[in-house]
Amino acid sequence: MKRTVWILLAIGIMVTACRGGKDRAAEAAERKVNIYIWTNYLPQDVIADFEKRTGIKATVDTYDSNETLLAKMQSGVADYDIIVPSDYTLKVMVPQGLVVELDRARLTGIDNLDPRFLNQKYDPGNRHSIPYLWGTTGIGYDKKKIKEPVDTWRVMFEQRYAGRILMLDDVRDAFGVALRLMGKSINETDPAVLRQAADMLKKQKALVKTYDSSDFANLLAAGDVDIAQGYSGEIAEVVAHAPNRLAYVVPKEGGTLWIDNLAVPKTARHLDAAYEFLQYVMQPEIAARIVNGVHYAGANKAAWERIDPKIRANAAIYPPPDVLARCELIEDLGPTTQLLDELWTEVKAQ
Amino acid sequence: MSDSGPESDLRIGSPWPRRLLVSHGVLVYLFLYLPIAVLVVFSFNAARQTAVWTGFTLDWYRRLLRDGVLLGAVRNSLEVAAVTTVVATVLGTLAAFALGTLGRSPAGFRGQRATQALLMLPVVIPEIVLGAALVTFFGVSHLRLSLATVIIAHVVFSISYVAIVVRARLAGLDPALEEAARDLGAGAFDTFRRVTLPLLLPGVVASALLVFTLSIDDYVITSFVAGVGATTLPLHIYSMLKVGVTPEVNAVSTLLLAVTVVLIVAAQRLLQEDRRTT
Amino acid sequence: MLEPGAYGGGAVKTKGVKALLLPTWAVLGVFFLAPLVLMLAVSFRERGAYGGLRAMTDLTAYVRSGAWFANYVRSANPIYLSIAWRSLWMAVLTTVLCLLISYPVAWWIAVRAPRRWKNLLLGLVVVPFWTSFLIRTYAWMFILRGEGLLNAALLGTGVIHRPLELLYTPFAVMIGLVYGELPFMILPLYASLEKLDRTLLEAASDLGAGGAAVFRRVTVPLTLPGIVAGVVLVFIPSLGQFVVSDLLGGAKSMLLGNLIQNQFAVARNQPFGAALAFELTAAVLLLLLAYALYMKKKGEEVLL
Numbered sequence: 001m002k003r004t005v006w007i008l009l010a011i012g013i014m015v016t017a018c019r020g021g022k023d024r025a026a027e028a029a030e031r032k033v034n035i036y037i038w039t040n041y042l043p044q045d046v047i048a049d050f051e052k053r054t055g056i057k058a059t060v061d062t063y064d065s066n067e068t069l070l071a072k073m074q075s076g077v078a079d080y081d082i083i084v085p086s087d088y089t090l091k092v093m094v095p096q097g098l099v100v101e102l103d104r105a106r107l108t109g110i111d112n113l114d115p116r117f118l119n120q121k122y123d124p125g126n127r128h129s130i131p132y133l134w135g136t137t138g139i140g141y142d143k144k145k146i147k148e149p150v151d152t153w154r155v156m157f158e159q160r161y162a163g164r165i166l167m168l169d170d171v172r173d174a175f176g177v178a179l180r181l182m183g184k185s186i187n188e189t190d191p192a193v194l195r196q197a198a199d200m201l202k203k204q205k206a207l208v209k210t211y212d213s214s215d216f217a218n219l220l221a222a223g224d225v226d227i228a229q230g231y232s233g234e235i236a237e238v239v240a241h242a243p244n245r246l247a248y249v250v251p252k253e254g255g256t257l258w259i260d261n262l263a264v265p266k267t268a269r270h271l272d273a274a275y276e277f278l279q280y281v282m283q284p285e286i287a288a289r290i291v292n293g294v295h296y297a298g299a300n301k302a303a304w305e306r307i308d309p310k311i312r313a314n315a316a317i318y319p320p321p322d323v324l325a326r327c328e329l330i331e332d333l334g335p336t337t338q339l340l341d342e343l344w345t346e347v348k349a350q
Numbered sequence: 351m352s353d354s355g356p357e358s359d360l361r362i363g364s365p366w367p368r369r370l371l372v373s374h375g376v377l378v379y380l381f382l383y384l385p386i387a388v389l390v391v392f393s394f395n396a397a398r399q400t401a402v403w404t405g406f407t408l409d410w411y412r413r414l415l416r417d418g419v420l421l422g423a424v425r426n427s428l429e430v431a432a433v434t435t436v437v438a439t440v441l442g443t444l445a446a447f448a449l450g451t452l453g454r455s456p457a458g459f460r461g462q463r464a465t466q467a468l469l470m471l472p473v474v475i476p477e478i479v480l481g482a483a484l485v486t487f488f489g490v491s492h493l494r495l496s497l498a499t500v501i502i503a504h505v506v507f508s509i510s511y512v513a514i515v516v517r518a519r520l521a522g523l524d525p526a527l528e529e530a531a532r533d534l535g536a537g538a539f540d541t542f543r544r545v546t547l548p549l550l551l552p553g554v555v556a557s558a559l560l561v562f563t564l565s566i567d568d569y570v571i572t573s574f575v576a577g578v579g580a581t582t583l584p585l586h587i588y589s590m591l592k593v594g595v596t597p598e599v600n601a602v603s604t605l606l607l608a609v610t611v612v613l614i615v616a617a618q619r620l621l622q623e624d625r626r627t628t
Numbered sequence: 629m630l631e632p633g634a635y636g637g638g639a640v641k642t643k644g645v646k647a648l649l650l651p652t653w654a655v656l657g658v659f660f661l662a663p664l665v666l667m668l669a670v671s672f673r674e675r676g677a678y679g680g681l682r683a684m685t686d687l688t689a690y691v692r693s694g695a696w697f698a699n700y701v702r703s704a705n706p707i708y709l710s711i712a713w714r715s716l717w718m719a720v721l722t723t724v725l726c727l728l729i730s731y732p733v734a735w736w737i738a739v740r741a742p743r744r745w746k747n748l749l750l751g752l753v754v755v756p757f758w759t760s761f762l763i764r765t766y767a768w769m770f771i772l773r774g775e776g777l778l779n780a781a782l783l784g785t786g787v788i789h790r791p792l793e794l795l796y797t798p799f800a801v802m803i804g805l806v807y808g809e810l811p812f813m814i815l816p817l818y819a820s821l822e823k824l825d826r827t828l829l830e831a832a833s834d835l836g837a838g839g840a841a842v843f844r845r846v847t848v849p850l851t852l853p854g855i856v857a858g859v860v861l862v863f864i865p866s867l868g869q870f871v872v873s874d875l876l877g878g879a880k881s882m883l884l885g886n887l888i889q890n891q892f893a894v895a896r897n898q899p900f901g902a903a904l905a906f907e908l909t910a911a912v913l914l915l916l917l918a919y920a921l922y923m924k925k926k927g928e929e930v931l932l
Contacts, residue, residue, distance in 0.1 A: 034578040074679065077492065092679070210878030211878060223775065332678075335677065341894070341895035375733050378733050383756065388770060442652070444652070448645050461649075476908055478889050478905065479909065483663035486667065503659075563757055567760050588762055599763060603760060611755060614751065614755075
């Protein structure tokens with residue numbers, strides 16, 4: 001009995017280890033593209049239009065956190081051709097060899113993009129990615145309930161708003177708030193400073209109604225909370241539905257700027273289709289359609305004219321330069337990640 | 351199930367007065383069904399999010415039928431659940447039969463403890479461990495994530511449930527029946543097919559339904575091992591929870607509920623008929 | 629009842645029957661045991677700079693340095709112990725509440741309900757489970773939130789004047805947990821109560837014991853296997869859960885399930901996550917061992 005089991009185990013492992021499959025070149029030319037993208041980042045009509053124009057069948061799967069994306073990529077067996085990592089996630093993916101170096105000759109559309117978002121620290125020369133959508137992290141609030149002007153993160157630590165506050169359920173976003181109030185960078189690595197920030201967050205916890213990284217805009221709109229930390233696009237959308245009641249602001253201490261980028265995984269099988277998709281999305285009219293559909297700011301300069309004027313004028317979606325100037329990009333903290341994780345556990349566990 | 355004793359004075363041995371017992375029971379059932387009722391009722395509500403009833407509409411069902419992504423997720427879930435149920439039920443039933451039959455001899459059989467432990471583990475291991483372990487394993491063995499990997503994962507955690515339920519059923523069977531069949535000249539396979547299996551059937555069916563339910567409902571493990579285009583309903587619902595739930599979700603839940611109830615009732619009917627003809 | 633050894637072994641081809649176990653062993657061996665062994669190996673490694681595994685060049689040096697045990701040592705940190713403690717309490721509370729709520733219901737169905745209703749009542753207990761767990765939890769959010777159903781009803785009928793803050797509280801989490809586990813307690817209790825020999829109750833009553841005494845001294849001891857089975861089926865999943873406390877509790881508490889999930893999903897510290905997971909598994913296995921030994925003592929069949 002025992003011997004048979006071992007033999008079967010061996011056979012089983014050998015079978016799973018063998019990969020059949022088509023010729024690599026044939027796969028690359030196949031008219032299919034597998035897209036792995038943030039929820040709500042690609043309007044359905046754009047996908048349909050892409051399929052119609054190019055004849056390429058697009059399968060779209062979604063994720064809601066960079067970590068999910070990273071985990072899938074690190075497993076080495078996900079089968080996507082297009083992914084959309086955020087800035088600091090891309091920075092981590094490049095040295096791990098998870099994304100391909102893009103062939104610039106096939107991406108003429110890059111000329112349409114806003115130079116402000118090109119050539120960033122996380123991907124110098126845009127060798128591995130092209131910027132897609134961007135935004136800020138700030139405060140959404142109810143103007144009717146919060147009588148004073150909201151221009152500082154301090155308001156999220158006020159006793160009088162106890163139980164009406166929402167924080168993002170994300171360690172970097174939460175610590176970012178505390179660090180900014182302390183006048184430090186959101187990418188601080190000094191353990192003493194981080195511990196101070198953790199203490200601030202621990203004291204704040206009693207005032208927080210909920211930590212939520214997905215429903216923050218809806219909860220604000222529904223009136224469950226009066227002050228919510230959140231991402232610009234989604235808050236801008238609920239503000240647009242209730243402009244007399246809700247507002248979005250990036251506090252004077254500064255906030256986070258995030259840029260989500262299109263990239264191609266090393267394991268991508270349909271490279272030609274992937275490049276066609278990238279080119280398609282960089283066309284001004286398509287980029288504008290995407291922005292109009294998802295209410296997030298796009299990194300495409302040539303698309304500006306075609307974007308809905310209401311969106312163009314919305315300071316929450318397209319903040320003025322002075323606001324941008326006080327925003328920082330998140331960077332991966334390497335070994336400090338472990339300390340940060342422990343501190344966040346302490347905050348949540350108390 | 352053993353027959354309950356003589357219908358003697360039912361007040362005996364009950365620490366609770368009858369009225370209290372009944373009202374407690376009714377309250378518990380109400381508690382169990384409150385979210386379900388809310389789900390079903392509000393799938394017909396015209397408003398999107400509020401608890402206020404603004405009007406009856408079939409709109410969400412119409413939208414559901416046009417929502418290709420959602421329907422695709424439903425199709426995936428059903429596919430996975432169907433395959434998983436068949437495979438897990440067969441494997442689990444065979445395992446339970448083997449364990450039960452061989453376990454009847456006083457010394458047990460070699461590998462009995464190991465098999466029992468093996469079948470216990472998937473139920474006990476936290477889902478997240480299983481999910482992470484599987485995805486690591488698939489990575490190491492270069493097995494691309496897909497719907498097939500989801501099925502494999504579901505089968506892994508389902509076999510045990512089948513084995514447990516069928517085993518319990520088997521334990522309640524009278525071995526004399528099998529012996530009698532054998533005395534009458536039936537071979538081992540025939541005995542299994544015509545005596546044991548029909549007797550086991552309620553247990554097999556019950557465990558199949560259990561596996562089907564568990565598979566349709568699984569989120570954690572599936573989220574780890576799903577590949578391209580392998581989004582199942584729970585995964586899709588989870589991402590919908592991010593975007594903002596529309597009553598489409600209520601509609602799909604109501605429909606699924608209706609389908610499963612029909613399945614159960616049909617299975618019940620079949621079993622009752624079976625019992626009458628056997 | 630079943631007598632061990634009553635089965636005539638002669639006609640049974642042992643080898644043939646054993647072969648029936650092979651497919652199960654194959655599937656579970658390859659896709660369950662192998663991945664778990666892999667995870668165990670991972671728990672002895674260190675986290676790499678980007679979240680993978682740190683490359684290990686010299687095995688003997690690594691083992692000798694004690695680094696292989698580092699994750700387990702780290703898990704003994706008071707903060708993690710307090711999380712385990714809180715998870716334990718939550719699981720205990722859930723189990724106790726489930727038991728208290730379920731027993732009368734199981735009693736009612738098994739003993740007091742008319743025969744033809746039994747299957748229906750039992751089926752009704754299980755039906756809610758055929759909706760998605762996420763959806764059911766979301767339905768509770770819908771019911772409990774500020775403008776939710778419950779508050780709307782209470783405000784509308786004038787029972788209260790300001791909405792109750794029910795959602796994002798431990799109360800809401802308890803409701804969600806108990807709700808999800810009730811059938812797992814009701815069913816084993818029912819199974820046990822169904823087999824209860826009514827004549828024993830009669831006898832006790834004839835000897836002069838009142839209802840409560842009969843319950844305490846005859847019914848409960850006789851249904852103890854069912855109680856224990858239910859407790860095991862509810863307690864174990866409750867220990868590792870995290871979705872309910874996230875959704876209904878506002879993600880304000882850190883339980884074992886959250887902690888482990890965090891390591892895999894956010895902190896990208898698979899070795900530490902794996903170590904925690906194995907510790908949880910070990911604790912559960914010990915519990916089950918105790919359960920198995922207890923059942924052996926009572927002479928009853930263990931679950932398998």
